[in-house]
Amino acid sequence: VHSQVFSTLSFSGSALFSKWNRGFDVVIIDEAAQAVEPAILVPLANGCKQVFLVGDPVQLPATVISPIADKFGYGMSMFERFQKAGYPVTMLKTQYRMHPEIRRFPSGEFYAESLEDGPNVKDSTRRSWHDYRCFGPFCFFNLHEGKESQPSGSGSWVNVDEVEFVFHLYQKLVSTYPDLKSSQQFAIISPYSAQVNLLKERFKNTFGVDSEKVVDITTVDGCQGREKDVAIFSCVRASEKKGIGFVADFRRMNVGITRAKSSVLVVGSASTLRRGDEHWNNLVQSAEKRDCMFKVSKPYSSFFSDENLISMKAKEESSAGKAAHIAEEVDTNAPAAYNPGDAEQAQGEVNDYGGDGDMDIDDGGGFDED
Secondary structure, rough: OOOOOOOOHHHHHOOHHHHHHEEEEEEEOOOOOOOHHHHHHHHOOOOOOOOOEEOOOOOOOOOOOHHHHHHHHOOOOOHHHHHOOOOEEEEOOOEEOOHHHHHHHHHHHHHHOOEEOOOOOHOOOOHHHEHEEEEEEEEEEEOOOOOOOOOOOOEEEEEEHHHHHHHHHHHHHHOOOHHHHOOEEEEEEEEOHHHHHHHHHHHHHHHHHOHHHOOOEEHHHHHOOOEEOOOEEEOOOOOOOOOOOOOOOOHHHHHOOOHHHHHHHEEEEEEHHHOOOHHHHHHHHHHOOOEEEOOOOOOOHHHHOOOHHOOOEEEOOOHHHHHHHHHHHOOOOOOOOOOHHHHHHOOOOOOEEOOOOOOOEEOOEEEEOO
């Protein structure tokens, strides 16, 4: 008799599970790059003939609260350890989620241009709002006047200007395309739990309804594994001198900008992100080359006026756009698919933990529960 048993890593070590189980022929562990090694060993203790680890080392890593444990390598997953030791890794290269213009940047930045689009992905992810350049598959909105701030007694960060702009962007999209008014279709993502909390609070005050009913507002950690038609990513950090904290973690960046199927709309300070991290600098440059970077000034409502939107109706791809495509295709300086040094550097940054984003580590090394 063949049976399939589904379990979390921790439950596979319970007395009930162990009493019933007499070993498996095959154990498949999903999201293996996000689990610490001791957790991976739990289901293997029951005995098995073969194990498959499935995961992505350039997406969210294992959660490690203790900086001491992290220092001594507790955060390295078994998947990553095997990969670094030279064990063969099979990469699944064909993606079926994202519009090719969303896939384009992460493929070059994190996967050495190895990602390929499945059949008809471009057509299946084409949407009517793509008729406007500012609602295209990949856009960056440069809020050059935005400022970050830190709530009193919190180590997390907020950006009130980004909250205001995000709501203008959201309202214009859902009022013009009502089918998007669903938490199954639309997500607003931010690396900081304080920003997520502020977005939820202001959403109810602005629209008179709990956000959970019409849009999924969540942290990067809370959205891994999910997909939406449209995702707005609020970067938060905006200052003339400070860094960008754990926004510089390339793995969280990769997760945040790849949740959307049809449109990913990044909102942030281009100058701050350029200065703060190489990967973000490359993203801003990519947006500029593709003519999908928009400098936004206050009042934000004027950006979404009918007159301004008419001026942003999408046209046939320009010669400059075609040249940019060709230049990117022949670029021989694409970064490696995975650089262990990048991961180690990012581990030194502070992280935002928790599936619902309720806990994040502040930029000073302590943590707060908001």
